[in-house]
Amino acid sequence: MLRSFFLLTLALALSASAADWKITTFAGTGEKGGSGDGGPATKAQIDNPFGLTRGPDGALYFCEYTGQRIRKVTPDGIIHTVAGSGQKGYSGDGGPALQATFNLPHELRFDAAGDLYIVDMTNHAVRKVAMKTGIITTIAGNGKPGYAGDGGPAAQAQFKQPHSIQFGPDGSLYICDIGNNVIRRIDMKTGLISTFAGTGKPGATPDGAPISGTPLKGPRSLDFDKAGNLWLCLREGNQVFKFDLAANKIHHVAGTGQKGLTGNDGPAKEATLSGPKGIAIDAEGNAWLADCESHTIRMVEAKTGKIHLIAGDGTKGNGGDGDPLKCQMARPHGVFVDSDGAIYIGDSEAHKVRVLRK
Numbered sequence: 001m002l003r004s005f006f007l008l009t010l011a012l013a014l015s016a017s018a019a020d021w022k023i024t025t026f027a028g029t030g031e032k033g034g035s036g037d038g039g040p041a042t043k044a045q046i047d048n049p050f051g052l053t054r055g056p057d058g059a060l061y062f063c064e065y066t067g068q069r070i071r072k073v074t075p076d077g078i079i080h081t082v083a084g085s086g087q088k089g090y091s092g093d094g095g096p097a098l099q100a101t102f103n104l105p106h107e108l109r110f111d112a113a114g115d116l117y118i119v120d121m122t123n124h125a126v127r128k129v130a131m132k133t134g135i136i137t138t139i140a141g142n143g144k145p146g147y148a149g150d151g152g153p154a155a156q157a158q159f160k161q162p163h164s165i166q167f168g169p170d171g172s173l174y175i176c177d178i179g180n181n182v183i184r185r186i187d188m189k190t191g192l193i194s195t196f197a198g199t200g201k202p203g204a205t206p207d208g209a210p211i212s213g214t215p216l217k218g219p220r221s222l223d224f225d226k227a228g229n230l231w232l233c234l235r236e237g238n239q240v241f242k243f244d245l246a247a248n249k250i251h252h253v254a255g256t257g258q259k260g261l262t263g264n265d266g267p268a269k270e271a272t273l274s275g276p277k278g279i280a281i282d283a284e285g286n287a288w289l290a291d292c293e294s295h296t297i298r299m300v301e302a303k304t305g306k307i308h309l310i311a312g313d314g315t316k317g318n319g320g321d322g323d324p325l326k327c328q329m330a331r332p333h334g335v336f337v338d339s340d341g342a343i344y345i346g347d348s349e350a351h352k353v354r355v356l357r358k
């Protein structure tokens with residue numbers, strides 16, 4: 001009886017962790033480069049993949065951080081460049097997105113109309129590609145680093161190295177303005193920008209604090225759950241928080257604030273994180289983290305509040321397909337949950353996009 005109970009307990013523990021998952025390479029050979037357009041994504045070279053998302057055309061889109069491009073993989077597995085010439089710069093507004101230049105694109109999202117929004121980090125801007133025409137424009141940021149413009153047009157505002165964007169349930173665009181330690185919000189109906197959270201200075205974020213007037217320490221990546229809550233991971237803060245917009249409260253979810261890779265399979269609040277740089281919330285409310293500096297993917301389970309190691313072993317490398325816990329990764333920055341439950345990973349310095357499936 002005792003042995004049966006132990007086996008059942010073990011099985012339940014494994015079901016919440018990596019046991020049911022398999023990791024495969026979705027794009028990239030592992031060699032840094034920009035070749036392969038028009039051919040199979042698994043035979044193409046890619047260059048530091050960061051943020052990822054699914055487009056309305058069914059393709060998976062991702063940023064190439066040092067490749068200075070946006071690429072997509074169509075449902076037939078073929079890779080194409082969507083935006084960016086591959087050169088570093090800030091040019092091309094009003095013209096074809098393929099001829100534009102970027103300066104370290106970080107993340108990308110689609111709006112309800114099917115247009116593509118890109119965080120152009122070192123240009124301190126958010127840019128938009130009108131997908132019907134292929135024309136690129138800047139919709140937020142004047143290209144100069146700073147913290148200014150609240151209450152006015154987003155295109156005239158200043159950011160300092162914005163990293164992450166996501167559309168909220170109200171249609172507004174939320175931006176992690178990490179260099180200013182704030183989250184900004186653009187009302188897409190009026191085009192006006194405001195500060196949603198953060199004080200402009202780094203500081204501790206108390207559990208249960210009001211959203212307004214509470215400091216943040218390195219707001220790096222955000223996502224929304226189906227209930228309309230905003231989830232945020234702090235890069236320098238090494239923590240995850242949930243923002244209850246209805247109650248105007250911030251709730252601590254994961255991380256002690258210390259940097260590390262401890263606490264797996266235990267309470268997420270007591271675990272250490274290591275520079276988390278990507279977050280995605282699945283249909284069950286689980287939070288998936290690209291825990292960059294530990295070279296792992298971790299998951300905070302909604303039902304239990306526990307954190308689990310799903311992929312990577314904590315060592316930087318370029319592992320093979322199969323068992324995700326045996327697949328070493330190299331500073332993953334992007335994570336995206338698809339509608340079918342698959343988890344896509346921008347394994348940045350391994351120069352691969354990987355996918356976890358059950």
